[in-house]
């Protein structure tokens with residue numbers, strides 16, 4: 241009925257397999273290894289309740305009111321402090337912008353920057369909801385292979401030189417340097433600095449998505465690329481979804497103040513401002529040290545769950561499968577024998593009571609047909625084992641047909 245009335249951009253929208261699977265498996269007897277849901281045991285429920293009570297007692301007139309588009313000033317100042325914990329310094333509140341989850345930041349930033357045909361570098365694989373947000377802008381994707389060390393920078397430099405020799409300029413690179421979604425990879429500091437040098441040499445922007453920056457549970461979490469950015473070339477985003485609660489729908493951007501002004505102009509037309517109450521809750525959670533004090537527990541829970549999943553994969557997956565060993569984040573990415581199409585196999589897995597995200601959605605060109613992303617943060621440990629067993633049985637049956 242509405243097809244003929246839809247805008248061109250709307251026709252480019254693609255569904256999120258993650259969101260669809262959340263809907264499909266909700267309330268069903270299926271062990272979901274699909275969505276990257278935080279473990280509810282990591283939510284500081286009592287502390288949030290106390291904060292909400294205090295806010296509504298002392299600041300209801302502001303916390304329930306319209307507030308500034310860029311974010312509440314006091315909160316933006318607290319975000320400067322939280323970002324300092326991640327190693328980002330030399331900024332003030334004029335460089336900080338608050339969004340409805342970092343997903344809103346993704347959508348806004350791509351819409352502010354990208355024109356049809358712009359050359360955009362992405363990792364292969366990368367976060368599928370970022371690809372979907374970019375697709376409506378109809379860019380030209382340049383995909384860079386993700387190795388165990390993160391994006392292959394030799395391949396990157398080669399492809400950029402090639403683009404330049406053909407008169408093509410690269411607009412930006414979208415990169416997840418720490419505990420990457422879906423691959424789980426983490427770039428070392430040397431490669432982060434090298435990537436920034438390449439961006440400066442060829443004059444393109446870096447969009448650094450640091451959604452899991454606080455969730456490295458093995459070794460140190462290297463400083464974000466933004467920490468080395470002296471030119472204002474890096475647009476940095478992060479989120480409270482993994483360190484406080486995703487239902488608060490809170491993310492933030494750190495960028496040159498001129499870009500923040502562009503975001504303010506854009507967001508006035510989207511939703512006026514980010515929910516005031518959520519901002520007040522997160523601000524108090526930072527001030528009271530609740531986030532900082534909860535991080536060790538979150539990291540311990542996810543490291544233990546990662547170990548349970550990796551052990552189960554070793555036991556139940558076929559020998560010719562391979563998979564990542566993430567040092568942080570919430571996911572393992574697996575490559576299965578070439579004959580398997582994980583998108584086609586999903587229905588059979590669901591019938592056996594397990595869900596995962598087919599890997600091809602994480603590739604700009606929908607390649608990776610034999611790959612899958614499996615989540616370890618949400619299911620209980622015993623469900624992780626049973627889910628991987630069901631998945632292993634599904635794969636072995638697929639291989640036998």
Ligand SMILES: Cc1ncc(COP(=O)(O)O)c(CN)c1O
Nearest residue numbers: 341342343367421451479481491
């Ligand atoms: C890499 C990445 N970026 C952004 C997001 C969006 O998260 P949110 O909107 O909850 O901040 C996610 C959520 N899983 C993610 O994995």
Ligand SMILES: O=C(O)/C=C/CC(=O)O
Nearest residue numbers: 258259274275276277421
């Ligand atoms: O699983 C992911 O990567 C994203 C989770 C957020 C969502 O539920 O869409």
